Amino acid sequence: MNQVPAVRVDDVSQVYFPGTANQVRALRHLTLEIAPTEWVAVIGSNGAGKSTLLRTVAGLERPVRGGVELAGRDVTSWPEYRRAGIVARIDQDPGASTAPTLTIEENLAIAAMRGKRRLFRLGVTAARRRAFRDALAVCDLGLEDRLQTPVGNLSGGQRQALGLVMATLNAPQVLLLDEHTAALDPKAAAQVMTLTERQIREHRLATLMVTHNMQHAIDYGDRLVMMHRGQIVLDMRNPAKSQLTVGRLVDRFHEVSGESFSSDRSLLAP
Ligand SMILES: Nc1ncnc2c1ncn2[C@@H]1O[C@H](COP(=O)(O)OP(=O)(O)OP(=O)(O)O)[C@@H](O)[C@H]1O
Ligand SMILES: [Mg+2]
Numbered sequence: 001m002n003q004v005p006a007v008r009v010d011d012v013s014q015v016y017f018p019g020t021a022n023q024v025r026a027l028r029h030l031t032l033e034i035a036p037t038e039w040v041a042v043i044g045s046n047g048a049g050k051s052t053l054l055r056t057v058a059g060l061e062r063p064v065r066g067g068v069e070l071a072g073r074d075v076t077s078w079p080e081y082r083r084a085g086i087v088a089r090i091d092q093d094p095g096a097s098t099a100p101t102l103t104i105e106e107n108l109a110i111a112a113m114r115g116k117r118r119l120f121r122l123g124v125t126a127a128r129r130r131a132f133r134d135a136l137a138v139c140d141l142g143l144e145d146r147l148q149t150p151v152g153n154l155s156g157g158q159r160q161a162l163g164l165v166m167a168t169l170n171a172p173q174v175l176l177l178d179e180h181t182a183a184l185d186p187k188a189a190a191q192v193m194t195l196t197e198r199q200i201r202e203h204r205l206a207t208l209m210v211t212h213n214m215q216h217a218i219d220y221g222d223r224l225v226m227m228h229r230g231q232i233v234l235d236m237r238n239p240a241k242s243q244l245t246v247g248r249l250v251d252r253f254h255e256v257s258g259e260s261f262s263s264d265r266s267l268l269a270p
Contacts, residue, residue: 004072006132006206007034007057012066014052014230025064026052028230035075036071036173039200039207041217043249044227045262050210054176054228057208059083071173082115088167089176090160092183097163100152104143104162107151108132111166135165138202139195158190161195168203175200176208189213191221214246228257 014027025047044049057068057078067076070086080251088188090097098107104125112128124132129147136144139161143154151159160180167175177196181189197220200207211217217224224241226234226249233256236244251259 003035004143005033005069005239006036006071007032007208008069009033009053009057010067011068012053012063012068014056014058014061014063017030018052018064018072024095025230026197027056029066030226030231031066032232034174034206034208036206037130037204038223039205039209039221040223040225042208042210042227043214043217045253045259047229047231048227050074051178052230054089054178054210054216057174058087058093058176060091072099085170087174087176088172089178090167090180092180093200094156094159094163098151098159101150103134103148103150104136105129105147107162108121108166108169109134111169114170122233135169136162138198139165141191155188157184157192158191160184160188164199166191168199168205171203175207175209177207177211179210179212182212188258196220214249215224218242218244218246218249226253226256228253228259233257 008139009030009032013025013029016022016024016026019249030049030053036134041051044050052061056063057070059078059082061104062076067074069075070083075083075086093263099110109124109128132143132147141158141161143158143162156161163180180196181192184192193216196209199205207221209221218241223235223237224244225232234252
């Protein structure tokens with residue numbers, strides 16, 4: 001790679017309960033580089049280390065070994081809040097990325113302040129309201145006309161859509177999605193994926209997207225990474241990736257891991 005990677009995970013290991021009978025090696029000497037604007041789908045069986053990898057990039061945990069660079073800067077010792085101007089993250093729970101008792105525009109106002117050093121002010125000016133309306137209009141869910149609605153009144157899909165708009169408000173370079181459509185019904189999941197693609201491409205984000213949906217991993221993004229027991233066991237780029245089938249992917253998992261694919265959530269059928 002001759003450009004500075006957006007994300008560089010260098011020989012990272014993570015161990016929980018070290019030295020005890022319950023020791024778990026969640027990440028094992030994992031190295032991964034993601035180019036600017038590259039979209040990587042991550043799949044793998046339960047406990048493979050997918051969420052641990054994303055939390056390590058976000059700064060929610062510090063690896064016992066190895067380092068993390070974001071846009072060429074060594075951020076290994078940076079806590080999460082310091083990385084917030086570079087990284088945005090959405091997980092599976094629509095309740096986690098938005099505040100239910102606050103209105104849509106209050107949530108957006110908070111998101112706009114993330115990673116900035118300015119004094120916190122919740123006030124929403126007319127100009128900001130217009131900007132929020134424009135940002136929400138891309139969702140195509142009518143949220144731009146409901147700025148004063150408490151977020152708790154929205155459906156899971158609408159909250160994840162709002163989360164995606166919030167995530168891109170202050171121009172991060174990296175987006176981390178941890179099964180962000182897993183709690184949604186298929187129709188809402190499809191809407192959120194359409195918006196996900198639009199936001200990633202429009203804002204030119206480097207993206208790590210963990211998904212339980214194998215077909216989404218094939219259809220979306222530029223590259224597919226399969227994890228197993230804390231390591232990357234398969235790494236494919238387009239066009240080879242987009243020519244995969246779910247059946248072929250499950251077979252490949254078996255070939256590289258010697259085990260059957262096992263996940264309580266994964267959709268093995270399209
Ligand atoms: N905070 C923690 N404390 C102790 N063990 C943990 C912690 N977080 C994860 N683990 C363990 O580390 C391993 C990797 O977990 P992780 O959540 O990263 O897997 P995953 O690939 O996201 O799995 P899933 O598909 O179930 O979401 C698992 O064995 C898990 O039980
Ligand atoms: Mg997980």
